[in-house]
Amino acid sequence: MTTQFFGDTAVLTRRSLRHITRSFDTIITTAITPIAMMLLFVYVLGGAIETGTDSYVTYLLPGILIITIASGIAYTAYRLFQDMTSGIFDRFHSMPIARSSVLWAHVVTSVVANLVSIVVVVVVALIMGFRSGAGVLGWLAVAGILILFTLALTWMAVIPGLTAKTVDGASAFSYPLIFLPFISSAFVPTETMPGPVRWFAENQPVTSIVNAIRALFAGTPVGADLWVALAWCVAILVVAYLFAMAVYRRKLA
Amino acid sequence: MTGSAVHVSGLEKSYKDLQVLRGVDFDVARGSIFALLGSNGAGKTTIVKILATLLKADAGTAGVNGFDVASQPADVRQSISLTGQFAAVDEILTGRENLVLVARLRHLANPAAIADDLLDRFALTEAATRPVSTYSGGMRRRLDIAMSLIGSPPVIFLDEPTTGLDPQGRLEVWQAVRELAAAGTTVLLTTQYLDEAEQLADRIAILHDGRIIVDGTLAELKALLPPAKVEYVEKQPTLEDVFLALVGSDNEDEK
Numbered sequence: 001m002t003t004q005f006f007g008d009t010a011v012l013t014r015r016s017l018r019h020i021t022r023s024f025d026t027i028i029t030t031a032i033t034p035i036a037m038m039l040l041f042v043y044v045l046g047g048a049i050e051t052g053t054d055s056y057v058t059y060l061l062p063g064i065l066i067i068t069i070a071s072g073i074a075y076t077a078y079r080l081f082q083d084m085t086s087g088i089f090d091r092f093h094s095m096p097i098a099r100s101s102v103l104w105a106h107v108v109t110s111v112v113a114n115l116v117s118i119v120v121v122v123v124v125a126l127i128m129g130f131r132s133g134a135g136v137l138g139w140l141a142v143a144g145i146l147i148l149f150t151l152a153l154t155w156m157a158v159i160p161g162l163t164a165k166t167v168d169g170a171s172a173f174s175y176p177l178i179f180l181p182f183i184s185s186a187f188v189p190t191e192t193m194p195g196p197v198r199w200f201a202e203n204q205p206v207t208s209i210v211n212a213i214r215a216l217f218a219g220t221p222v223g224a225d226l227w228v229a230l231a232w233c234v235a236i237l238v239v240a241y242l243f244a245m246a247v248y249r250r251k252l253a
Numbered sequence: 254m255t256g257s258a259v260h261v262s263g264l265e266k267s268y269k270d271l272q273v274l275r276g277v278d279f280d281v282a283r284g285s286i287f288a289l290l291g292s293n294g295a296g297k298t299t300i301v302k303i304l305a306t307l308l309k310a311d312a313g314t315a316g317v318n319g320f321d322v323a324s325q326p327a328d329v330r331q332s333i334s335l336t337g338q339f340a341a342v343d344e345i346l347t348g349r350e351n352l353v354l355v356a357r358l359r360h361l362a363n364p365a366a367i368a369d370d371l372l373d374r375f376a377l378t379e380a381a382t383r384p385v386s387t388y389s390g391g392m393r394r395r396l397d398i399a400m401s402l403i404g405s406p407p408v409i410f411l412d413e414p415t416t417g418l419d420p421q422g423r424l425e426v427w428q429a430v431r432e433l434a435a436a437g438t439t440v441l442l443t444t445q446y447l448d449e450a451e452q453l454a455d456r457i458a459i460l461h462d463g464r465i466i467v468d469g470t471l472a473e474l475k476a477l478l479p480p481a482k483v484e485y486v487e488k489q490p491t492l493e494d495v496f497l498a499l500v501g502s503d504n505e506d507e508k
Contacts, residue, residue, distance in 0.1 A: 011354065018345065018346060086341060086344070087337035088341045090305075090307055090341065091400075092358070094307055095358055096327065096330040096359065097358050
């Protein structure tokens with residue numbers, strides 16, 4: 001059964017990856033908004049922002065990567081929604097395959113697609129002057145955090161993908177997620193924010209994730225932020241997974 | 254039960270307060286074409302979904318190929334193919350890739366050869382490398398049915414196979430269904446078109462208000478009404494005859 005699960009997931013993942021390579025615009029659209037924001041903040045607003053670092057693009061990149069993932073998972077929900085409405089989801093479920101592989105294929109595809117977008121954004125950042133003192137281990141740690149965060153948001157995206165009534169509904173959930181980094185340490189240090197906003201900014205998941213990635217990129221000690229970031233990612237992942245599976249099971253009742 | 258490919262008894266299903274099925278009973282003989290006839294919302298799709306293990310019934314039993322849908326779903330899935338109400342094909346993949354995908358998921362040896370054979374049988378070889386999004390409605394349905402044949406499942410469910418097709422596409426699908434039955438496959442199809450049931454089915458059941466109100470061969474159903482009167486009526490060509498005579502000569506639909 002397990003070998004069948006992996007085999008079926010591989011076949012179905014290859015299918016949805018083809019969707020991405022044949023509509024490469026989804027990767028471009030995913031990457032273009034964060035890149036535009038990065039250009040805007042570095043070359044227009046950045047000169048007036050005091051972060052206490054010499055390179056604003058270096059300060060900014062972690063938050064931009066979070067925005068990249070938050071907008072990328074909208075396509076995960078979209079692709080799942082398309083499968084639900086086209087009836088191909090039912091077709092797969094009426095076949096003698098490991099049923100859960102239908103969802104997992106979308107999850108794996110989401111991670112791959114987001115990693116490609118992230119690489120595109122990082123390359124643009126490097127051109128714009130982003131520099132990192134991180135070694136191989138540091139980069140691997142950053143990749144690990146980003147993959148974990150992508151997985152967490154992907155399972156969140158599965159929920160509207162399964163339940164939405166319209167295409168717009170399937171992807172609308174990502175807008176607040178894209179907005180969340182603005183009220184965090186991603187663009188400006190939280191010290192300048194007024195009381196309640198600062199409290200929110202310092203205690204929401206994006207700040208700890210951004211701070212952890214920023215420290216890893218700089219090659220400085222990460223400290224407690226790393227554990228807080230990992231705890232947030234795992235917690236979101238577990239809750240979103242359980243909720244998504246509950247929705248999925250109800251669909252098949 | 255041994256003789257029938259599909260056995261349904263006392264099937265009930267409600268969505269919230271709406272009772273869709275109120276005790277449905279019917280049997281489908283092996284190798285026959287069985288039409289479930291009913292208006293929109295009569296519950297035809299619900300029955301098909303229960304038989305295809307996509308929905309659970311509230312009460313009653315359903316068996317496919319001798320396996321119970323509730324307790325042996327994996328065996329049922331091994332025995333069936335479902336062609337849903339909308340052609341469930343992958344629009345972005347090519348026709349050939351769709352067939353290879355299903356062959357791989359059924360763990361068959363040599364998916365490429367299976368795909369080529371089916372493309373040929375369903376007159377899709379020329380369109381094989383085009384994305385399905387460029388196909389006409391009839392071609393899409395043909396591909397859909399071809400995908401259902403992979404692995405030669407003994408029972409095939411066709412849920413409203415011709416809804417939304419033009420007359421030519423409808424004839425193509427009818428032809429495909431007849432070939433299936435000729436090869437010994439049991440076909441359960443749902444339809445809201447009376448002439449479709451009349452054309453294809455060995456046995457017809459009419460689903461109304463959540464129950465099967467009549468179940469029999471076409472001759473048996475006709476016998477339920479007063480005997481035919483003899484009247485002389487000049488036979489005019491129907492608009493369908495005219496349409497098909499004008500455009501129907503080339504069966505390869507290039508749109």
